[in-house]
Amino acid sequence: MKNLILTTAALALTAGMAMADTVRMGTEGAYPPYNFINDAGEVDGFERELGDELCKRAGLECEWVKNDWDSIIPNLVSGNYDTIIAGMSITDERDEVIDFTQNYVPPAASAFAAASDGADLSGGVVAAQTATIQAGYVAESGATLVEFATPEETIAAVRSGEADAVFADKDYLVPIVEESGGELVFVGDDVPLGGGVGMGVRESDGELRGKFDEAITSMKADGTLNEMLKKWFGEGTATYGTDGSVVTN
Structure with missing residues (x-):
């Protein structure tokens, strides 16, 4: 959430x-x-x-x-x-x-979604919506955080290659990943927050x-x-x- x-x-x-x-x-x-x-x-x-x-x-x-x-x-x-x-x-x-x-x-859990299962979650670039503790979690993880005002922009950043992965509520990501036709996949472990x-x-x-x-x-x-x-x-x-x-x- x-x-x-x-x-x-x-x-x-x-x-x-x-x-x-x-x-x-x-x-x-x-x-x-x-x-x-x-x-x-x-x-x-x-x-x-x-x-x-x-x-x-x-x-x-x-x-x-x-x-x-x-x-x-x-x-x-x-x-x-x-x-x-x-x-x-x-x-x-x-x-x-x-x-x-x-x-x-x-x-519930937050999760990472990326364009490939080889995305670097610890040292790469991870997108999150601004002013969320998903963003705070990424900032403390060692990855490079890029923040966006809306959740749609975080997804777009992964699709454009601006970010290696997006970190968000899994409930939000599930339909997007399922409807992406394989363009996006879940990577890494789920993270319980909140x-x-x-x-x-x-x-x-x-x-x-x-x-x-x-x-x-x-x-x-x-x-x-x-x-x-x-x-x-x-x-x-x-x-x-x-x-x-x-x-x-």
């Missing part, structure tokens, strides 16, 4: 607001199958379906707001929307600035977080969340038991 590294500017933002009549759901709209913009110009994907159901169960009126990934936390904190529901992994670093609901996607994907809210919005936590718990308990996970990520994806524990399929 996508992992934002917080900037100093984000840490400085401290605005908050009471829970509004209409809850604005902030997402990137560029990270399928989590979220994307469909042909009608609307937010679509797993998180759109999930978010609409959570709002229904919580008794909330919700609307969707698109925001670029690299400013998604600062714009939550400054009040441009009320939640982040954008494939965001729960991390201690983020939790210093915002609060999270419980996860609605279990912890604590699962959750909704981000301002630290002052504990009531709102509580409403969404209750809704997520109910979806885990009745199996609805598992149905959505399998629909968007495949039958082999990790799911939840009725008690919220993670089930590896």
